[in-house]
Amino acid sequence: MKRNLMKTVSEREAVLGTETSPKTNGSKAHASVTAIIPTLNEAGNLPYVLDTIPDWVEEVIVVDGRSSDDTERIARLLRPGVKVIHELTPGKGAALRAGVNAASGDYFIALDADGSMDGGHLDAFREAFENGAQYVKGSRFAVGGGSADITRLRRFGDKGICLLMLVLFGARFTDATYGYFGVRADCYDKIRLETNGFETEILFNIRAHRAGLVIAEVPCFEGQRLYGNSNLSALKDGMRIGLYVINERLRGHRGSAA
Ligand SMILES: Nc1nc2c(ncn2[C@@H]2O[C@H](COP(=O)(O)OP(=O)(O)OP(=O)(O)O)[C@@H](O)[C@H]2O)c(=O)[nH]1
Numbered sequence: 319m320k321r322n323l324m325k326t327v328s329e330r331e332a333v334l335g336t337e338t339s340p341k342t343n344g345s346k347a348h349a350s351v352t353a354i355i356p357t358l359n360e361a362g363n364l365p366y367v368l369d370t371i372p373d374w375v376e377e378v379i380v381v382d383g384r385s386s387d388d389t390e391r392i393a394r395l396l397r398p399g400v401k402v403i404h405e406l407t408p409g410k411g412a413a414l415r416a417g418v419n420a421a422s423g424d425y426f427i428a429l430d431a432d433g434s435m436d437g438g439h440l441d442a443f444r445e446a447f448e449n450g451a452q453y454v455k456g457s458r459f460a461v462g463g464g465s466a467d468i469t470r471l472r473r474f475g476d477k478g479i480c481l482l483m484l485v486l487f488g489a490r491f492t493d494a495t496y497g498y499f500g501v502r503a504d505c506y507d508k509i510r511l512e513t514n515g516f517e518t519e520i521l522f523n524i525r526a527h528r529a530g531l532v533i534a535e536v537p538c539f540e541g542q543r544l545y546g547n548s549n550l551s552a553l554k555d556g557m558r559i560g561l562y563v564i565n566e567r568l569r570g571h572r573g574s575a576a
């Protein structure tokens with residue numbers, strides 16, 4: 319099977335340089351980007367996160383609906399033109415799906431609202447798409463990436479899930495659990511999922527690989543959550559994610575790709 323995971327920028331440039339994006343068709347014009355941001359009580363963090371998102375991002379979608387704080391008001395105040403979608407089903411996976419359903423860009427890129435993901439990396443995501451990637455994954459562990467937030471348990475858990483993905487699917491990712499990722503709009507159907515929880519973004523990686531999408535990793539630096547509490551339990555959600563990965567193998571899902 320073709321190895322379709324590029325670990326470094328230079329590898330990406332070498333391998334992806336010949337492909338074109340959906341609208342550019344080889345020209346210099348940029349295709350449009352939708353940033354999808356799920357939020358659950360992130361009013362304290364949104365000022366930082368929205369400020370990092372470059373002006374060139376055509377569409378910003380905040381998926382809220384379950385916050386009891388001022389998240390929606392702050393979003394509208396700080397990013398005029400922001401689309402706020404209400405999703406009442408609990409879980410980040412459900413929020414991501416709602417965001418994608420409302421998105422109109424050529425590339426969808428998901429990022430968290432807790433301050434751990436820097437919108438400044440969106441340039442590198444777009445570049446990877448424009449160099450031919452169909453699925454772009456942020457990685458804290460690729461050369462040039464890093465984290466101010468990783469614990470030993472989380473690093474161990476991430477390595478375990480990466481190994482599981484390699485052994486069960488032959489999928490070579492350096493970071494399985496960092497939820498900064500993007501997919502080309504016309505490829506989304508190949509990775510579409512109905513799960514609602516944190517497992518969703520991990521299963522996207524597997525489906526992208528199995529569907530034969532061209533995958534690129536972008537080195538990212540993970541900051542610490544600025545305010546509020548995490549909604550993820552490293553142990554409980556980590557085990558749950560592991561079971562979902564095994565179940566994905568047992569179900570033999572191959573996506574709908576060529
Ligand atoms: N709309 C919506 N957003 C959610 C839900 N659960 C989490 N989120 C958002 O999803 C993003 C990631 O959630 P976090 O709680 O930071 O979890 P995490 O980043 O996977 O884990 P940590 O590394 O512990 O922060 C954040 O922007 C949350 O606000 C939910 O049920 N609904």
Ligand SMILES: [Mg+2]
Pocket residue numbers: 430432434543548
């Ligand atoms: Mg977080």
